Amino acid sequence: MRLLQSLSRGLEALDYIASRSEPARLTDIAEALGVDKSNASHLMKTLVACGYALQDAARRYQPTDKIAQPARSEHSLAEIIAAKEAWRPALETLVAQTGECAHMAVLVRDRVWYIDKVDSPLPLKVDHPIGALSPLHCTALGKAFLAFGGAEAEGQLTSYTPKTLTTRKSLDEEIGRTRARGYAVDDEEFAQGIRCVARPVYDAGGRMIAAIGVSGPSVRVDDARLAELGRIITSVSVVQPEKDPIE
Known part of the structure; x- marks a missing residue:
C-alpha cells in the first residue's frame, strides 16, 4: 500500500532525526533511510509542513516537541x-x-x-x-x-x-x-x-x-x-x- 509505505518512511525519518544530538543534513537522512535525496526531501517537507520537524538556516532538520504530544486525529x-x-x-x-x-x-x-x-x-x-x-x-x-x-x-x-x-x-x-x-x-x-x-x-x-x-x-x-x-x-x-x- 503506497500510503502505508510513505508513512513508514516518514516515521523512519522522524525516528532518525529524533535520535541525533544535533540537526541532520538531508544527505545523512537519505543515507540512513536508503533512499535518494529527492525522496528524502519530499519526506522532510511533509514532516515540516505537518509540524513534526524544523529546518534551520543551514538547511538541516530537527524534530519539534510535537512528537511528544498525543495525536488529535479521530481515526487510526x-x-x-x-x-x-x-x-x-x-x-x-x-x-x-x-x-x-x-x-x-x-x-x-x-x-x-x-x-x-x-x-x-x-x-x-x-x-x-x-x-x-x-x-x-x-x-x-x-x-x-x-x-x-x-x-x-x-x-x-x-x-x-x-x-x-x-x-x-x-x-x-x-x-x-x-x-x-x-x-x-x-x-x-x-x-x-x-x-x-x-x-x-x-x-x-x-x-x-x-x-x-x-x-x-x-x-x-x-x-x-x-x-x-x-x-x-x-x-x-x-x-x-x-x-x-x-x-
Whole structure:
C-alpha cells in the first residue's frame, strides 16, 4: 500500500532525526533511510509542513516537541488505510464516468493530504501527486472538510489566484453554499486553469474520515460541466450507504 509505505518512511525519518544530538543534513537522512535525496526531501517537507520537524538556516532538520504530544486525529492509521482501499473502486468509477482525475485526501492539521488518485486517460489532465499537501480554504477537498468535517481554516487566507477567497465573510458564505449543494467547489482558486469538485467520505459512525474529488482543466470544465461533475460525485456508489449522510 503506497500510503502505508510513505508513512513508514516518514516515521523512519522522524525516528532518525529524533535520535541525533544535533540537526541532520538531508544527505545523512537519505543515507540512513536508503533512499535518494529527492525522496528524502519530499519526506522532510511533509514532516515540516505537518509540524513534526524544523529546518534551520543551514538547511538541516530537527524534530519539534510535537512528537511528544498525543495525536488529535479521530481515526487510526488502520481506519484511514481501510477507507482508502474501500473507496479505490469509487475513484476508478469517477474517472470512467468523467474522464477527469479523481483523488482522495485526509485532513492533516490545517491542510489536506493526498493519499490516493486515479489519473485521467486524457493527454491534458490535472495531476495531484500522492503525498502532496494543499490548503483548506481554496481547494475543493479542503472546503469539504470545512463544510462537513468540522475543520477550521486558521490564520491568514493566502491568495493563490485572483479567484482565491481571502476574507472570512466570503469563505463562510461559500461554506454555506457547499453544505446546501452537498459538495465543494474549487473554481480556479488554488491554481489557474483548474476546477474541482469534492465530497465527504464518512466512516461507519458517521464521522468524516476523508474527501474524494474530481479535477479537470477549465478548458473542458465550464460552469455546466462543473455542476454535472458535482452531481456525479454526490451520486457515486458508497461502501456503506446506510451510514453515509450524503446518500
